[in-house]
Amino acid sequence: MTFLIPGPPPKSGSDGSGAPDANPYRLPRDVQPVRYDIVIEPDLEAARFVGEVRIEATVQRPVDSVTLNAADLECSDATLRQSGRAVGAEISFDPETERMTLRPVDGSSLDVGQVQIACRFAGELNDQLRGFYRSTFVDEAGETRTIATTQFESTNARRAFPCFDEPDLKAVFGVTMIVPPDLMAVSCGELVSSEATTDGRRRDTFADTIQMSTYLMAFIVGDLEATDPVDVGGVPLRIVHVRGKSALTAFGLEAGAFSLAWLVDYYGIDYPGTKVDLIAVPDFAFGAMENMGAITFRETLLLADPQKATTAELLRIVDVVAHELAHMWFGNLVTMDWWNGIWLKEAFATFMQVATTDAFRPEWKRWDEFSIERGAAFDVDALSTTRPVEYEVVSPADAEGMYDVLTYEKGAAVVRMLEQYLGPDRFAAGVQHYLERNSYANTTTTDLWDALESSSGEPVRSVMDGWIFKGGYPIVSVDAHSSGLTVSQHRFVYGTGESDDADAEIWSVPVMVRARLADGNTVERRLLLADASATVDLDGPVEWTVVNAGGHGYYRVRYSGDLLAAVARQALEVLEPIERYGLVDDTYAAVVAGDASAAEFIGLVTDLGSETDLHVWQRMIWGLKGLHAIAEPAGRETVAVLIRDLATTALGVLGFEPQPGEPDLDRELRGVLFEAAGGRGRDELVRTRARELFEAASGNGAAVEPNLAAAAVQVAAASGDETDYERMVELYRSADTPQSELRYLQALLLFEDRQLFERTLELFATEVRTQNAPYLLGAAMTHLDWGPVAWEFIRDQWDELTSRFPQNSISRMVGGIRGLNTRDLATEVETFFATHEVPQGALTVAQHIEKMWVNVRLREHEGARIGLPSQAQTS
Structure with a gap:
């Protein structure tokens, strides 16, 4: 299947998706907001809220009505006041476009100038984790308590109060909340007054915000408490x-x-607000949300016990906190003009989270870890159903579909590639120039490129447009010649979905080369590969080379046979870990694309058996698990033995037990190797040790190092019985940290008994929080034996599940079909989705389906050859 991609989206104000006058979902620009004053009264017991909004706005030209956004609201008592005269307004709604029109009841018009719009409204605190919604938790006394909280991005502020709900219609917000006296209220501004009301409630008034978009507004109320503030350069x-x-x-x-x-x-x-609240919410559809000064998070991404959390869990907390704080400038202070530019804030915040975490704990090698996330973008971007990072957005459903790996990880990867090509100092200067020039305003992609061009003197726009406005990416082929290298590029694609002119597609590729020459000298070159091929003159023949030196380019590399053999033989000595990661990742991708055999990947992994780097090991093990999943029984056993041998040998070198003062990444690597050996490797000694560690960690025994404890839970589940299962369900329900709760839920997916697996599916569908359940059900479809059972469960309960779960999570749940790899089942899945649409993720679902078929073809081509003698595998 093919997805047709338009050219670069037009800027707001021209014809096309960005133009309000051409898009039925966009508001006219004849009335624009300046200030909102919102009074809101949530009733947690009744799951309702009422409120009143007053909007100061500017009339740009005479009009006979005002149109703004409202959805799922009951609105009344609307008035329009201009020049001291107030007139009632008739209210009409267009549910399809989520717009509300106010028309003076006396037939009068509004003149150019200021107008005040007032309206009362009411609505339900919904369970869909959007707009103004309810979240629940069980307190220390065992009582269920309710929180009312918000999630407005992209277009859900209109579900909480009538507003001009588009990113370029910025305004100042003043908020007052009327709440029960025993509950805490939080909003974007600091609390400036709190007074009792005559009916026994409390009126909390918050300071005005900066001028900002509606999607950045927030208000939360519940049985909450706050830490003492930490002073950060004058900001609490x-x-x-x-x-x-x-x-x-x-x-x-x-x-x-x-x-x-x-x-x-x-x-x-300087930080553009006056305070920062990081708010942990029990139910939250996203990971976190950058509301100005009132940032909301899933609990597992903010609250932790460092003595019990793994390195990866702690890293993720730093990542997400840094990501959301990065938005305070890139997104909040300077905002994209329209939703087609979501990547402007999300990709840059992703880039900044990695940079910040790398500064926070350099020993975590965060930029090396980013290779894993970039690989997820590679995986989608190699499909014919990929899309550009920036593309046409018309409706709210289109905007919801932008929150994917291409916006975040591909966007961040090409930003990192540009930073490395320009140099970090010139890049940072361009970013500062961009933010200073556009503070409190809205921008498009070209504004960022212009600022970076100004600071660097490089043709940034001409280089980067191809990476942002065109889907896909290149593979750079490398051959030796007498005085250096020949490099060429063409689009990298999986399978048979590519277009006829894929080979003709060209990017401006920043290529970094390092090579050892035959005379023993090591040389480095940098070039911009803007044509189909180029010669790299190195002044002599090459012994070995690494293209994409430093590992930060958003492209794959395929070496000629001799060059690949030469670099693979010496990889542990001459390549940096991030470069070895790229070598392994590119080789596995070539297997999936049909350009290399499984035997070639297995040979490379075997050559790297003495590897000591966490991230390279993760990629090697994930690749072997991928081959294990598609192999026939005999081949599956061969791969299992290989995983066991490699993992236990590496464990023997690293040590089975943690050592005082050892690096965090060594502790994480031990957990990875332990899980691989005891899980797919089925090593009995490891399984016995895992049970001992599991009992110690979950009982009253000695404390177990967190990375090893987490791995032991997985291994114990993979080899567990019904008694173990009941124990893990109990541990999930009584978990004392958010990380432990999620850890035990994920472990339930590893039990091999079908009846236990089916109990897990029911648990996910009925008991588990809706913020987690869709993702867990998706993961269930990747179970080695019972993935098809999970698919049947989701298929048969589709209507119930999709009505219960947040709408933006449905396409994520469907992502599990990527783990299915038989032709008959894939045909059934594709037929099902031909009549069961996912409006907020139609393109994402198409990508899942295409990747499922890629896996089917991989199994059909390689599955029966895995485990055969090498000459048969490569024939």
Whole structure:
């Protein structure tokens, strides 16, 4: 299947998706907001809210009505006041476009100038985790408590109050909340007054915000408490959480304080708000949300006990905290003009989160870890159903579909590639120039390129447009010649979905080369490959070379046979870990694309058996698990033995037991190797040890190092029985940290017994929080034996599941079909989705389906050859 891609989206104000007058979902520009005053009264017991909004606006030309956004609201008592005269307004709704029109009841018009729009409204605190919604938790006394909280991005502020709900219609917000006296209220501004009302409630008034978009507004109320604020350069920063979880806040505070200070220094611009609240919410559809000064998070991404959390879990907290704080400038202070430019904020915040985390804990090698996330973007971008990073957005459903790996990880990867090509100092200067020039305003992609061109003197726009406005990416082929190398590019694609002119597609590729020459000298070259091929003159024949030196380019590399053999033989000595990661990743991708055999990948992994780097090991093991999943029984056993042998040998070198003072990544690597050996490798000694560690970690035994404890849970589940299953369900329900709760839920997916697996599916569908259940059900379809059972469960309960779960999570749940790899089942899945649409993720679902078929073809081509003698595998 093919997805037709338009050219670069037009800027707002021209014809096309960005033009309000051409898009039925966009508001006219004849009335524009300046200020909102919102009074909101949530009733947590009734799951309802009422409120009143007054909007100061500017009439740009005479009009006979005002149109703004409203959805799922009951609106009444609308008035329009101009020049001291107030007139009632008739209210009409267009549910399809989520617009509300106010028309003076006396037939009068509004003149150019200021107007005040007032309206009362009411609505339900919904369970869909969008707009103004309810979240619940069980307190220390065992009572269920309710929180009312918000999630407005992209177009859900209109579900909480009538507003001009588009990113370029910025305004100042003043918020007042009327709440029960025993509950805490939080909003974007600091609390400036709190007074009792005559009916026994409390009126909390918050300071005005900066001029900003509606999607950045937030208000939360519930049985909450806050840490003491930490002063970060004059800005108070604290964590807000449900009562009773203060012991889990220290690490998040440390990460927040470091990130805020580091980002102020990087941007060279003061924090644009007056306070920072990091708010842990029990139910949250996204990972976190950058509401101005009131950032909301999933609990697992903010609250943790460092003595029990793994390195990866702690890293993720720093990542997400840094990501959201990065938005305070890139997104909040300077905002994309329209939703087609979501990548402008999300890709840059992803880039900044990695840079910040790398500064916070350099020993975590965060930029090496980013190779894994970039690989997820590679995987989607090699499909015919990929899309450009920036493309046409018309409706709210289109905007929801932008929140994917291409916006975040591909966008961040090409930003990182550009930074490395320009140099970090010139790049940072361009970013500061961009933010200073556009503060409190809205921009398009070209504004960023112009600022970077100005600071660097390089043709940034001509280089980067191809990476942003065109889907896909190149593979750079490398051959030797007498005085250097020949490099050429063509589009990298999986399978048979590519267009006829794929070979003719050209990018401006920043290529970094390092090579050892026959005379023993090592040389480096940098070039911009803007044609189909080029010669790299190195002044002599090459012994070995690494193209994409440094590992930061968004392209794959395929070496000629002799060059590949030469670099693979010496990879452990001559390549940096991130470069070895790229070599392994590119080789596995070539297997999936049909350009290399499984035997070639297995040979490379075997050559790297003495590897000591965590991230390279992760990619090697994931690749072997991928081959294990598609192999026939005999081949599956061969791969299992290989995983066991490689993992146990590496464990023997690293040591089975943690050592005092050893690096964090060694501890994480031990967990990875332990899980591989005891899971797919089925090593009995490891399984026995895993059970001992599991009992110690889940009982009253000695503390177990967190990375090893987490791995032991997985291995114990993979080899567990019904008694183990009941124990893990109990541990999930009584977990004392968010990370532990999720860890035990994920472990339930590893039990091999079908009846236990089916119980897990029911548990996910009925009991587990809706923020987690769709993702867990998706993961269930990747189960080695029972993935098809999970598919049947989802298929048969489709209507119930999709009505219960947040709409933006459905396409994520469907992502599990990528794990299915038989032709008959793939045909059934594709037929099902031909009549069961996912409006917020239609393109994402198409990508899942295409990748499923890629896996089917991979199994049919390689599955029966895995485990055969090498000459048969490569024939």
